[in-house]
Amino acid sequence: MSTPRVRFAPSPTGYLHVGGARTALFNWLYARHTGGTHVLRIEDTDRERSTEEHTRVILDGLTWLGIDWDEGPYFQGAYASRHQADAERLLAEGKAYRCFCTREELDAQRAKAEAAGVAFRYDRRCLGLTSQQIDEQLRSKAPSTIRFIMGDGEIAWDDAVHGTISFQGRDLDDFVILRSDKSAIYNLAVVSDDIAMNITHVIRGDDHISNTPKQIALYRALGHEPPVFAHVPMILGSDGKKLSKRHGATAVGDYQDQGILPAAMRNFLALLGWSPGGDREILPQDEMIRLFTLEGIQKKAAVFDTAKLEWMNGQYLSALPADALLQPVERQLAQMGVTATRDLRPIIDSVKARSRTILHVAEQVAVRLDPARSKLDPKGEALIRKMGAAFNSHLNLAAAALELIGPAEWDADHLLAGLKSVAESQGLKLGDVMQPVRVALTGSTVSEPVNELLAVVGREHSLRRLEQFARRRVEV
């Protein structure tokens, strides 16, 4: 048996949607699992809506996710003459016919069917045209499309995720395969290209199930065996409706901007509608490839849960060394207008466990680079209010003790010892002196242990900020 050839075939009419990204991921995983070939084909036959900008964004999105391809990108637009030839061949073989019905006529038929409460099905009026009538129309330059003759019989296939799916040909109508401008309609273009590119497995969204019987009929009419079809379920928004702009971020680029790591996104997307069986959640790429099967794909649509994505991102964030996080954090800082004045890695190490996104990491890094950037949050304010005068006196106590710790001793151990002894000597609990320091440096009651925070911020910045903060509180 030859190795599988799969393709991801997005149309460049919008950004890379998470649903599309997952379809791409499944194709890629299947190719890598089986040692097959992953082909990328851009379906740009809708000239009205396709743009180069969209193509670029889609390619960038795939690359960001770590999905590569072995062939392509091919552009469907380049194969227009083959599509046309296929349509004309079907016409010549009597498997298709010219249709001179205008859009208005068709709309009227459709409206009539709807009013009568019946399913619209093209009434084949042009199938009955004599060759003289056809010649006459052609001579008068009347625009025409080519329609495919759908047989009445059953069309069934063994879907790799759904099992047997069957349609009755009589429920389908004679659909157009070639427009009056001689460009191919989607169903023909896809089949023509998939045949030409020797695609063996078509892995695509569930929403294509109703196209599949038409495409199978085309394969047969063109004299080819259909490939294996695997229809993967849709991705839904939190309200159970098809994921759309209404639900917030739907483009892969949005998640990149929000500070999601590609590995986390890939892991999350893989588990949305696919399961390796058992209880695995965090799956490294090689494991994913090793375990991936079409049988493991879920039949049911899945709701996109941002909270779980962020949890997973947090898992990757904590597990990754600061080195690996350096680049994305720097990029994020640049966007925030913050310049890194020193090695960021110790700071990243200090904050990453408490973060769920790169954005969150960058914000905390910025504050540790210069505590003057911190903003008082509601919890910080509440603590100041609650402690009253004690806040400042404890802060001053801590500042005085920290002042005694020289630059050479300014590390987490010495700082902890220093803070402990000042607390003890005043009969205070450690938290009584640490919390004011934390709020002064970060504006919040949440951070890494205060001694580590002081160490990472550095002596100079820390002491200056403590002094500033105490003064500011008095003035307010």
Place this chain on the structure above:
RNA sequence: GGCGCUAUCGUCUAGGGGACUAGGACGGGGCCCUCUCAAGGCCCAAACACGGGUUCGAAUCCCGUUAGCGCUACCA
């Protein structure tokens, strides 16, 4: 309306006739750890849509009902 697909905790899922008192994860609640938070550990609440079959036995197989979703273009 027609055709098709689907149906296990709020969400992602495990489950392929007895191992089910239905397991894990996110989210929620509680406890431990602790200077705070996160991480981590422990614990709690939370589901087989409904009705019929088949079978000694059904979350698992079959049929219906209901609900949701998709398609129903000279879009892809």
